[in-house]
Amino acid sequence: MVPSCHWLFQKASIRMVSNIMSTQQHSIQFNSKSFSFGRHETFALRFGWLTKGFQGLTINPDIFLDEDATVHLGVGKNMVSSIRYWMLATKIAEIKGSHIEASEIGHLIFSETGWDPYLEDEATIWLLHWLLASNSQHATAVYWFFNHFHKSEFSSDEMFGGMKEFVGERLEGKKVADSSLKHDCNILTRLYVPSQGDKRTPVEDALDSPLSTLGLMNKSELSNRYVSKPDGRWDIPLGVIGYAIGELFEASDQSSVAIEAIVHGTESMPGLGSTFRITEECLVSKIEELITWVPGVFELRESAGIYLLYQLEEMLPIEFLNMHYKAYEMEIAA
Incomplete structure (x- = not known):
């Protein structure tokens, strides 16, 4: 059987990745001198944002500096900055000089002939979770939560205390504002906890992140606490x-x-x-x-x-x- 153009493209892309792997620094290794908190503009990742950001970036490499970015992306000014951040945090884009470019994994997933540009396969959401939670440089709070915070049940205050302790112990004396840490704790729950459908919750805050479908964090049924514990997750591809x-x-x-x-x-x-x-x-x-x-x-x-x-x-x-x-x-x- 003759391979489709789609798979010829994928093979060519994979060969291109192979050629540059030896020159790339392994980004999953924790570096106490390279970290990021509070860069999300208080917006959690939403369905469609990575697709929209990738498409915008491939059409206009300076899309996130463009005065008309709000028009092209169809979101508010702060959301433009947030989309840019989440593209870096999920490694769909990477910083090159003074601007950002779509990464190899970004091209493989989100291009027109990509694996899953509209997140129709749950495997892509599991993959995005790994890319995010292993990115200590741009998603330090998410990396910390999944790799260094081991309480299976906790309150928002306990999460904040744990994150603050991590910063004090692991970031070589660097100081991070409590307000930034608290915003990141809030974003963590909004990323991973499905919305409860509370009528008092603003519509924008009730829009679930794609990561909330994975069941990695939930609100406790008996108290105002959260639960995130190991389980038999046989469906991970x-x-x-x-x-x-x-x-x-x-x-x-x-x-x-x-x-x-x-x-x-x-x-x-x-x-x-x-x-x-x-x-x-x-x-x-x-x-x-x-x-x-x-x-x-x-x-x-x-x-x-x-x-x-x-x-x-x-x-x-x-x-x-x-x-x-x-x-x-x-x-x-x-």
């Missing part, structure tokens, strides 16, 4: 798991990574168990499925009571996603 593990291997630059590090992360690296709020049992099962799905790439071994995942053959993280979306496209076409 293998392509997304493979992409995240592939990024861990690239960032560690090692041929093996301890399962404990993959699950819980380290001081400088995100963990899949923490980020996806997935139980260790479920995650290990997903890794075993991944080993079967891509034969010859990974292998689980046990040494002195420590379980390690070995990478036997180099495979770009992007290629796991390509496998998923190719299967998804065939499923939709069937």
